[in-house]
Structure formats: structure tokens, C-alpha cells
Amino acid sequence: MPVWQCGRFRLEFDVPAIMAIINVTPDSFSGDGLAGSVEMALKQGEQALQDGAKILDVGGESSRPGAESVSVDEELARVIPVVEALVGLGVPVSVDTVKPSVMRAAIAAGAAIINDINALRAPGALEAVAASDVGVCLMHMQGEPRSMQQAPVYADIVGEVEAFLLERCAALASAGVGASRVALDPGFGFGKTLEHNLSLFQGMSRVMAHGYPLLVGVSRKTMLGALTGRAVGERLPASIVTAVLAAQRGAAILRVHDVAATRDALAMWAAIDLDRPNVY
Numbered sequence: 001m002p003v004w005q006c007g008r009f010r011l012e013f014d015v016p017a018i019m020a021i022i023n024v025t026p027d028s029f030s031g032d033g034l035a036g037s038v039e040m041a042l043k044q045g046e047q048a049l050q051d052g053a054k055i056l057d058v059g060g061e062s063s064r065p066g067a068e069s070v071s072v073d074e075e076l077a078r079v080i081p082v083v084e085a086l087v088g089l090g091v092p093v094s095v096d097t098v099k100p101s102v103m104r105a106a107i108a109a110g111a112a113i114i115n116d117i118n119a120l121r122a123p124g125a126l127e128a129v130a131a132s133d134v135g136v137c138l139m140h141m142q143g144e145p146r147s148m149q150q151a152p153v154y155a156d157i158v159g160e161v162e163a164f165l166l167e168r169c170a171a172l173a174s175a176g177v178g179a180s181r182v183a184l185d186p187g188f189g190f191g192k193t194l195e196h197n198l199s200l201f202q203g204m205s206r207v208m209a210h211g212y213p214l215l216v217g218v219s220r221k222t223m224l225g226a227l228t229g230r231a232v233g234e235r236l237p238a239s240i241v242t243a244v245l246a247a248q249r250g251a252a253i254l255r256v257h258d259v260a261a262t263r264d265a266l267a268m269w270a271a272i273d274l275d276r277p278n279v280y
Contacts, residue, residue: 002213002252005180006135007112009092011054013213013252015270015279019055019094020048020259021219022086024078025062041082045089052263052280055113056086057255059096063117063190072101083109094137100124107132115215117141117190119168130175137183137215137253138168142191152191158203161186166210183213183253189221197223201242204249216246217255240265248273 004011011017022041045056060078061070079095079102086093087110094113095106100122103114112134119138120126129136140161142152154160165184172182186207188197197218200207208214218224224238225231236258243254243262247269256262267280 002211003180004135004183004213004252005133005178006092007133009112009135011092011135011213015274015276016247016251016266017054017253018052018259018262018266019057019215019217019253019255020045020051020053021255021257022048022056022058022082023062024058024060024082038081038085042085045086048259049089049091051260053091053259055092055094055253056089057094057096057113057115058082058086058111060102061097061099063096072099075099075102076105080105080109083111087111092135098122098125100128103128107134113137115139115185117185117187119165120172121168126171126175126177130172130177133181135181135183136172136177137185138165138172139185139190139215140164140187152193152196154192154196157192157196157199158206161200162207165207169210169212179212183215184208185215185217188216188218189223194223194226201245201249204246204251208250213252214250215253215255216243216251218242218246219256219258236261244269 001013022044024041058079060075083093083095083106092112094115095111096115097103098116098118114129114134115137117139120129169182186200219239220232220235224235228238239258240261243256244265246254247266263280270279271277
């Protein structure tokens, strides 16, 4: 099974780990943004751990389709106090950012993972991670959040995502970042139509064939609404089913909003399909 070395944390995935989303934005697409409240974020993190999360992922800038970027100072003000609070819980804290200066500050504050939807392509981002020992998650995105869903086009969605992620892995290796520190995210919903997302999900094993842990984040996303006709707040069943399907296909990390419900579903899957009751 793949291993993810994230600073002082060595994460092994005999079963998938749950990554809990901690949004400290005022404009989260799912309506769960905490708008920079450290106290609320800490309570949410504590509850997520009680519910079964193994990783806490903090985001201070919305990446929903059409989202506008925020300034470095604003993102730092939202994220860093929350990271400083959450690292005291003794679990890996991930920071979801594309900005090198936020990466450096988060690492200094104790973050163990940098989760970058831009795959460390911003000038200075790769260097910020390479100068540390944190883990990194590289995500595929066509375009940028403001425009990525306008007209995404692929000739071979799985092959193109695979090639992009491997190119970024090679760039990290050249900068001295070992493969054991890297996880990959296909980027469901980031510059992809519903058909692209479904093809990518079905071809997930091809992306995983290179030995990197795969992170899957489909919780509450538009693709679920497109298939069910449900609004964001009504997508819990679809989110859970999709998380279990990702687990069955070998995903190592599941990034979710609804930790307790996801944990219960994974517990049933592990008991029935893996003959491993009580693993969750």
C-alpha cells in the first residue's frame, strides 16, 4: 500500500483515510464556510476527529467555479491562526492554497501537508515545499477557478490528467522532493464536464498505477447535483455512495464535508467487502 510522508507524520493506507474539510472562507460553495473564526474551526476540527477524520484540511480561499481570488494578507489572516490552533490536536493539518507565501507561513505554523489545486505551478511554490519536509497533494485543474467550467475540452481525459500529474511529480523529484511525500488528486469538477468526471472516475486505476496515494474529493460537488437533481444541501447520500465507490477503486484519502456519515459507510464497506469489522 502507498505511504505518504508528511513531516513528522507517516500515513499508511491499509484502508482509506478521511480528510475533513475545514473552510474558513465566507463564500464556500457548500455553505459551510466559517469566515475565519478560529474558535469555530477548532470545534469543527475536534468534532471531525471524534467522527473519524485522520487529516484536517484548512482552506482560506474558495475554489468554487467562478470564485475570485483573495489577497495574500486576507488569506493569511484567515488561515494561519486556524492552523496554529489545529496543530495542537496532534494530527496532520493540511492547507489548501495556491500561494507560495501562504504555503511558507502555514509550514512555519506547523502544517504537515500543502494541498495545491494548482499543483505547485505558481512561481516559488515548488521551492516553498522543497525547502521543508511536508507532504504535498498535486491536483489537476484545467484553467483557473474563475473560468475553468466555461468550456473544458479533452481528447483523452484520463490520459491527459495522468500525464499532467506525472509531469508535476517529475518536477518535484528534480527539486529534491521524494515520491513518498507526494499524493495525487485527479481534480473532479475542476475544469471538467460531467462526462469528463465520470470517465475520470471510471479510469481512476490508471492514475493510481504509479504508486502514489490518490486523494478523491467529490463531496457535495456539482457532478452529484447534475446526476441527482439535488441542491448542495441535499447531496449527502450521493456524496457517501461516491466516497465508498472511490474506496472500492483504491483511493487512499477521501476529502469530505460529512465525516461521521462517511465513516459509517466506510465501516460497513470494510466489514463486508474486506472482512475487517471495526477498522473504522
